[in-house]
Amino acid sequence: MAQITKRSEDYSRWYQDVIAAAEMAENSPVRGCMVIRPNGYAIWENIQRTLDDKFKELGHVNAYFPLLIPKSFLAKEAQHVEGFAKECAIVTHHRLKQVTVNGKVDLIPDPESKLEEEYIIRPTSETIIWDQYRKWIQSYRDLPLLINQWANVMRWEMRTRMFLRTTEFLWQEGHTAHATAEEGRAETLQMLEVYRWFAEDILAMPVITGAKSESERFAGAQETYSIEAMMQDKKALQAATSHDLGQNFAKAFDVKYQNAEGKVEFVWATSWGMSTRIMGALIMTHSDDDGLVLPPRIAGTKAVIIPIWRKDEEMVEVVAAAEKIAAELRPIVGAIHVDKRDNMRPGWKYAEWERKGVPLRMEIGPRDLKDDQVMMAARHDRNKQAVKIVDLVTAVPAELERIQQDLFDRAKQRLVDATVEIDTWDDFTKLFQGDGGFAHCHWCGDAACEQAIQDKTKVTIRNIPFERDETEGECVHCGNKSIGRVLFSQSY
Amino acid sequence: MAQITKRSEDYSRWYQDVIAAAEMAENSPVRGCMVIRPNGYAIWENIQRTLDDKFKELGHVNAYFPLLIPKSFLAKEAQHVEGFAKECAIVTHHRLKQVTVNGKVDLIPDPESKLEEEYIIRPTSETIIWDQYRKWIQSYRDLPLLINQWANVMRWEMRTRMFLRTTEFLWQEGHTAHATAEEGRAETLQMLEVYRWFAEDILAMPVITGAKSESERFAGAQETYSIEAMMQDKKALQAATSHDLGQNFAKAFDVKYQNAEGKVEFVWATSWGMSTRIMGALIMTHSDDDGLVLPPRIAGTKAVIIPIWRKDEEMVEVVAAAEKIAAELRPIVGAIHVDKRDNMRPGWKYAEWERKGVPLRMEIGPRDLKDDQVMMAARHDRNKQAVKIVDLVTAVPAELERIQQDLFDRAKQRLVDATVEIDTWDDFTKLFQGDGGFAHCHWCGDAACEQAIQDKTKVTIRNIPFERDETEGECVHCGNKSIGRVLFSQSY
Numbered sequence: 001m002a003q004i005t006k007r008s009e010d011y012s013r014w015y016q017d018v019i020a021a022a023e024m025a026e027n028s029p030v031r032g033c034m035v036i037r038p039n040g041y042a043i044w045e046n047i048q049r050t051l052d053d054k055f056k057e058l059g060h061v062n063a064y065f066p067l068l069i070p071k072s073f074l075a076k077e078a079q080h081v082e083g084f085a086k087e088c089a090i091v092t093h094h095r096l097k098q099v100t101v102n103g104k105v106d107l108i109p110d111p112e113s114k115l116e117e118e119y120i121i122r123p124t125s126e127t128i129i130w131d132q133y134r135k136w137i138q139s140y141r142d143l144p145l146l147i148n149q150w151a152n153v154m155r156w157e158m159r160t161r162m163f164l165r166t167t168e169f170l171w172q173e174g175h176t177a178h179a180t181a182e183e184g185r186a187e188t189l190q191m192l193e194v195y196r197w198f199a200e201d202i203l204a205m206p207v208i209t210g211a212k213s214e215s216e217r218f219a220g221a222q223e224t225y226s227i228e229a230m231m232q233d234k235k236a237l238q239a240a241t242s243h244d245l246g247q248n249f250a251k252a253f254d255v256k257y258q259n260a261e262g263k264v265e266f267v268w269a270t271s272w273g274m275s276t277r278i279m280g281a282l283i284m285t286h287s288d289d290d291g292l293v294l295p296p297r298i299a300g301t302k303a304v305i306i307p308i309w310r311k312d313e314e315m316v317e318v319v320a321a322a323e324k325i326a327a328e329l330r331p332i333v334g335a336i337h338v339d340k341r342d343n344m345r346p347g348w349k350y351a352e353w354e355r356k357g358v359p360l361r362m363e364i365g366p367r368d369l370k371d372d373q374v375m376m377a378a379r380h381d382r383n384k385q386a387v388k389i390v391d392l393v394t395a396v397p398a399e400l401e402r403i404q405q406d407l408f409d410r411a412k413q414r415l416v417d418a419t420v421e422i423d424t425w426d427d428f429t430k431l432f433q434g435d436g437g438f439a440h441c442h443w444c445g446d447a448a449c450e451q452a453i454q455d456k457t458k459v460t461i462r463n464i465p466f467e468r469d470e471t472e473g474e475c476v477h478c479g480n481k482s483i484g485r486v487l488f489s490q491s492y
Numbered sequence: 493m494a495q496i497t498k499r500s501e502d503y504s505r506w507y508q509d510v511i512a513a514a515e516m517a518e519n520s521p522v523r524g525c526m527v528i529r530p531n532g533y534a535i536w537e538n539i540q541r542t543l544d545d546k547f548k549e550l551g552h553v554n555a556y557f558p559l560l561i562p563k564s565f566l567a568k569e570a571q572h573v574e575g576f577a578k579e580c581a582i583v584t585h586h587r588l589k590q591v592t593v594n595g596k597v598d599l600i601p602d603p604e605s606k607l608e609e610e611y612i613i614r615p616t617s618e619t620i621i622w623d624q625y626r627k628w629i630q631s632y633r634d635l636p637l638l639i640n641q642w643a644n645v646m647r648w649e650m651r652t653r654m655f656l657r658t659t660e661f662l663w664q665e666g667h668t669a670h671a672t673a674e675e676g677r678a679e680t681l682q683m684l685e686v687y688r689w690f691a692e693d694i695l696a697m698p699v700i701t702g703a704k705s706e707s708e709r710f711a712g713a714q715e716t717y718s719i720e721a722m723m724q725d726k727k728a729l730q731a732a733t734s735h736d737l738g739q740n741f742a743k744a745f746d747v748k749y750q751n752a753e754g755k756v757e758f759v760w761a762t763s764w765g766m767s768t769r770i771m772g773a774l775i776m777t778h779s780d781d782d783g784l785v786l787p788p789r790i791a792g793t794k795a796v797i798i799p800i801w802r803k804d805e806e807m808v809e810v811v812a813a814a815e816k817i818a819a820e821l822r823p824i825v826g827a828i829h830v831d832k833r834d835n836m837r838p839g840w841k842y843a844e845w846e847r848k849g850v851p852l853r854m855e856i857g858p859r860d861l862k863d864d865q866v867m868m869a870a871r872h873d874r875n876k877q878a879v880k881i882v883d884l885v886t887a888v889p890a891e892l893e894r895i896q897q898d899l900f901d902r903a904k905q906r907l908v909d910a911t912v913e914i915d916t917w918d919d920f921t922k923l924f925q926g927d928g929g930f931a932h933c934h935w936c937g938d939a940a941c942e943q944a945i946q947d948k949t950k951v952t953i954r955n956i957p958f959e960r961d962e963t964e965g966e967c968v969h970c971g972n973k974s975i976g977r978v979l980f981s982q983s984y
């Protein structure tokens with residue numbers, strides 16, 4: 001059985017061990033790319049379904065745009081090319097040719113298949129999408145245009161880490177067009193709120209919502225908003241972003257519309273995304289030294305039932321009882337697995353399902369059956385209780401609800417406990433040389449000062465929280481005037 | 493309003509017009525790649541959901557493997573490299589660099605970012621997946637391994653056509669591993685049967701199931717099976733394939749397992765796929781000169797309700813009635829749209845929804861309302877009837893069911909009518925110089941003869957049908973001995 005390093009020993013190793021032990025993902029032979037294994041992908045499917053339903057409820061539709069982007073498109077928006085040209089996969093040829101070098105057969109890109117214009121694999125799709133929107137938008141009647149895409153994207157990252165930063169990753173990217181600046185702003189904030197809801201209510205992951213500082217904005221955005229979560233090592237993780245793109249992309253791709261008064265204007269844009277990175281955040285928020293812990297609302301399997309027997313003649317009876325319970329519970333709580341493997345001891349099964357993060361376990365043996373009960377154990381806090389079989393239809397949903405709430409409360413308490421207000425540079429450096437955490441500090445608003453802080457301490461402004469102290473003060477680093485506190489932390 | 497060319501005038505132009513008029517897809521600035529617009533993508537989402545549910549019901553799980561494949565992987569299976577090296581997108585660099593050439597700023601692949609080993613964008617994922625399976629399979633207890641992937645793939649096709657043949661396309665690819673040849677064969681055939689069920693029962697598209705001839709097999713397969721549908725121009729379209737890969741990939745990637753007796757053996761493999769190509773087949777099977785026709789089981793919107801009013805005071809009442817009907821029907825039949833646009837005449841709305849292929853239309857005006865009825869019109873045969881509102885909960889599902897069955901029956905009749913047995917080369921050439929169709933003919937089994945037939949007539953063996961005449965005869969082309977008839981046709 002795969003060993004899991006303790007968090008206290010080596011946090012980073014623990015993270016990798018949890019992923020390996022739950023068989024969620026593993027490295028691939030392709031630089032910086034991972035393989036998402038079925039146990040991991042099932043969680044991604046739940047994330048997709050939940051978000052997709054919400055997007056559609058709010059009037060969005062899905063579409064699909066090309067994987068490749070003509071090189072020249074990237075250059076059309078000045079900040080955008082700055083942001084993405086440095087880390088992209090470039091397609092230059094379209095055929096492999098067999099050659100023999102020193103008696104060895106090799107495949108090389110056929111020089112005759114060199115492309116006239118190179119393509120890059122999309123790092124994000126604003127450019128290719130806005131080039132198309134020009135054809136779709138003429139009148140105010142075509143607006144708002146509310147499109148989302150589920151896709152793979154690629155950024156040639158130098159240092160990668162499973163889920164958190166991979167060369168290829170999966171995500172959704174929303175790209176909307178609006179008639180007014182106000183509508184664009186409202187959409188940007190609405191989608192940020194969707195992400196907050198998803199993080200907090202579904203993933204049980206408390207977040208801080210706010211605006212990014214100018215230097216941390218998306219390449220081409222007028223304003224970028226983020227949700228920031230705290231991991232168990234007290235570092236921040238940016239879990240999703242929503243961008244108010246103003247008219248930047250409309251101007252770069254010449255997308256205009258005629259308003260109701262017949263006047264022609266550039267349209268207003270937003271984009272917003274959440275990626276497989278969120279799964280790294282999910283793992284680091286709830287898991288423990290025994291492996292993965294999943295909130296019930298996002299777990300693929302909500303509960304596992306383990307029938308226990310010694311003699312063969314007991315098997316038939318306990319397995320049948322387990323199957324009957326599972327069949328009754330599935331319409332109420334979702335996927336339930338009955339683990340009937342007969343070549344494995346119950347203790348091993350418990351440990352395996354714990355490593356895989358299944359929120360609830362039920363054990364049923366011959367004696368339980370005689371007493372018309374099962375033993376029910378929660379994954380995250382080991383809360384164990386005997387429950388009458390007849391009561392399971394209410395007890396199981398109630399326990400899953402308790403688990404969901406408890407995971408959120410626990411994470412919220414951790415966030416609160418590790419959040420401080422800091423007013424001096426001395427305290428600031430002490431905090432981040434020590435345990436770290438979230439620090440609300442005054443900042444002068446100057447990008448050079450922000451950069452200096454990062455260079456000295458690796459600490460960045462995570463965002464300018466919507467809920468913040470806006471009394472005046474002095475910048476924690478340079479002492480200049482500040483109009484309110486911002487959120488500092490080390491981050492993933 | 494977009495004009496649609498008649499099928500009888502220009503079939504190929506008609507196909508493009510139908511896609512454009514329904515706003516399903518359009519060409520993109522990326523060579524051979526299309527943009528799938530929301531109306532098209534909604535159908536793909538229904539295809540995904542229906543197939544995915546069926547795959548899972550049969551024990552398959554989803555996973556995700558890298559987009560890029562190391563060049564050297566392709567070479568590991570001899571036939572595979574033959575099949576795919578000639579039309580692939582090759583990634584050679586990972587950074588763009590700004591240069592100034594003749595005073596003009598340009599972006600070029602940075603020579604310093606040249607990759608040590610080039611990657612190709614997956615044309616299919618056997619190699620990257622089997623390289624991973626080696627780590628996952630040790631014992632018979634790890635088998636069968638039943639994994640499916642939903643992904644984009646890329647093949648650098650020279651001549652492309654929307655949905656039917658595009659450089660990038662979306663698909664699912666199943667990749668399974670088994671302990672015995674028999675289990676592999678059974679899986680291959682089971683998945684072919686899933687595709688047949690999906691084509692016939694969901695898409696209302698009758699198909700011929702059978703094995704491909706040796707020369708048409710998937711690169712690396714021992715046996716390839718296909719479902720072949722007939723389009724309205726009597727050409728065949730291969731709508732899905734299922735491959736028995738034998739031990740070819742297990743040997744190429746050294747994937748062995750220990751059986752229950754402790755003996756180490758190579759595992760047996762299958763792969764099977766259906767792609768966005770099926771949407772081209774769907775369009776060409778049912779649509780007419782007025783635009784798209786969709787079978788209810790795959791249509792995104794099952795029915796549209798069009799409230800009709802002249803005076804403003806009528807509007808409130810008819811719209812409210814339409815909304816009430818829609819709300820009552822949705823739980824029973826699925827998505828229903830109420831078209832309340834007030835700047836468009838009903839006739840225009842009818843034509844628009846016809847072009848978009850919505851199977852059923854309901855009209856409700858003030859007089860209908862007084863009579864407690866709606867007018868209900870089927871898209872495909874214009875069948876129109878007045879239905880009492882109180883009866884809609886039974887009449888609408890019944891009419892949708894009739895439409896589904898009628899579309900299948902119509903397509904089946906077309907297939908039967910255009911299928912012949914042909915015994916002489918003279919009749920063979922006459923048929924395919926004329927109207928074409930499906931021809932069951934004797935064939936000697938020789939690949940050279942098969943190639944000669946194709947060179948002379950562009951006609952290929954679509955498959956060797958499971959249900960075929962197996963009496964002996966003489967090859968329709970060379971006159972040599974044949975042990976049974978095979979299916980010939982021109983094809984997409």
